[in-house]
Amino acid sequence: MTSTLKGYALPDDKGYFGEYGGSFIPEVLQTIMDDITAAYNDIRKDPEFHRELTYLYKHFVGRPSPIFHARNLSAKLEGAQIYLKREDLNHTGAHKINHCLGEALLAKKMGKKKIIAETGAGQHGVALATAAVLVGLECDIYMGEVDIAKEYPNVVRMKILGANLIPVSRGTRTLKDAVDAAFEAYLEDPVTQLYAIGSVVGPHPFPMMVRDFQQVVGMEAREQFQEMTGKLPDNLVACVGGGSNAMGLFTAFLEDDAVAMYGVEPSGRSLKEGEHAATLTLGKPGVLHGFKSYLLQDGEGMPLPVYSVASGLDYPGVGPQHSLLKDLGRVQYVTADDKETIDAFFILSRTEGIIPALESAHALAFAMKRAKELDPSQSILVNLSGRGDKDIDFVVDTYGKDYGI
Known part of the structure; x- marks a missing residue:
């Protein structure tokens, strides 16, 4: 259960991923x-x-979670084929x-x-x-x-x-x-x-x-996707707050150079201070909660206030392995804002009958945008990390009128 990148064991015996962690x-x-x-x-x-x-x-959670080819959504976008790793179907509703x-x-x-x-x-x-x-x-x-x-x-x-x-x-x-x-x-x-x-x-x-406990997601997905399509996915997409669902998916594919990886952070209402939680996009190395990573911080190294429409993503730090993967360029860290996220929430609900968690909808929002840029022969595997039962009251109360509710 050791993650490697080009033969480099992660982490070392003191818990460092390069300069991060500890x-x-x-x-x-x-x-x-x-x-x-x-x-x-x-x-x-x-x-x-x-x-x-x-x-x-197997018997309590219901693993392996399936991969679903979102054919209706893919056809609507007229681009790359979108697949979903259905962690939302786990017992308790998420990864x-x-x-x-x-x-x-x-x-x-x-x-x-x-x-x-x-x-x-x-x-x-x-x-x-x-x-x-x-x-x-x-x-x-x-x-x-x-x-x-x-x-x-x-x-x-x-x-x-x-x-x-x-x-x-x-x-x-x-x-x-x-x-x-x-x-x-x-x-x-x-x-x-x-x-x-x-x-x-x-x-x-x-x-x-x-x-290590989360890498079951990527290990299953690697086997399932090859069984479904005969090859590996061209792109992986997952939301990133602390980053557990993303590391769960990415770990099994780290040494596959042909597989592009995207971690999607919340750009919230804007990229102004306190309006987002895009740590890897706008942060710099610092220490919070006992570890070193990228951190949204002020001039004195204190964490800045953060915001996201998704409560699970509003954290000013990020996992140390993500920080290293950013520096190495192995994963591209991008953003999705509130509007794109809510749009994705409703689009998936109304094309595939799947109501995603707002956290997962960030990943879906970027995947939809990326799909339009790619040929239909390309594939995107999204980690649908949770279901939206918990979010529906908030979404309807806050945005329902804009979507005919």
């Missing part, structure tokens, strides 16, 4: 992180752990369950009593609450008050599952502030709790560990 945390917490790293390195070599996780992926099960099993094997986490759109929170129930652990979820109001269906799901939902009222009351609150709670008791980070971010080993 572990910038208090010494007392570093000891705990070292224990987590050792435990993860043990279980990743344990055949029984892999058997258990594989069983749950997040892939790493939440792995983290919950790890916590159980380490003797932890509770798993805690942040959530933005609520998908990570729902998935972790689900995994906690399954393995018999307590679960605390920190969520900004803005996102609680915006993603209320997922709030209800977490409460039904028995999770302790803790509102975060400070700062912008969104994802970054929820991460801050969860980290502080973890520092109070890192012994009996495990902080199950929700993306390929945070101090080592989490960027590596979450990627």
Whole structure:
């Protein structure tokens, strides 16, 4: 379960992807992180752990998730053929369950009593609450008050599952502030709790560990796409906030030079400060939440306020491996704004009968634009990372009149 790029193992033993990653945390917490790293390195070599996780992926999550050829959408665009990796069909409705099960099993094997986490759109929170129930652990979820109001269906799901939902009222009351609150709670008791980070971010080993659990997406997609078409996809597209669904898809294709990769960030209302969350597009290297990566920051290195119509993407940092892939030019990081995203949300719904999550709609928006530039013989595989059940109230209340609702 090691990601490579032209033979270069990622990360190194200190958790660095080139100059990015690492572990910038208090010494007392570093000891705990070292224990987590050792435990993860043990279980990743344990055949029984892999058997258990594989069983749950198949019989609980419903893996493998299918690939769907969006023929109606492709015909409408009159360009490249668009295919969707249907992570929205997973139990709990998104890709997040892939790493939440792995983290919950790890916590159980380490003797932890509770798993805690942040959530933005609520998908990570729902998935972790689900995994906690399954393995018999307590679960605390920190969520900004803005996102609680915006993603209320997922709030209800977490409460039904028995999770302790803790509102975060400070700062912008969104994802970054929820991460801050969860980290502080973890520092109070890192012994009996495990902080199950929700993306390929945070101090080592989490960027590596979450990627490893998510790479099942790309491994399946590689085999499925070749079975469907006889070749690899020409283009891969995935949204990027922290970047877990994108790394899940990209990892299996990193050494295939003929496969172009695009990570789509939110340009929000505009590219003015505080109006977007386009970290790799406009950020520069810095340290946040215990790791080094590209960061939207002010002149003193403090994170800037960010915004996205998709609650799961409004984070001022990004996974360290994405930062390296940007520098190497292996992945092109592009943007989609709110208008393009909402258009894509409705277009997919009304051409294919699939309502996507707003996060995934960012990837779809770019894929649609890119498809028009390409020949119909070309293919684009989009990671449809989540379904839009959680978003429909917000979308209809905010944009419904513009779309005949």
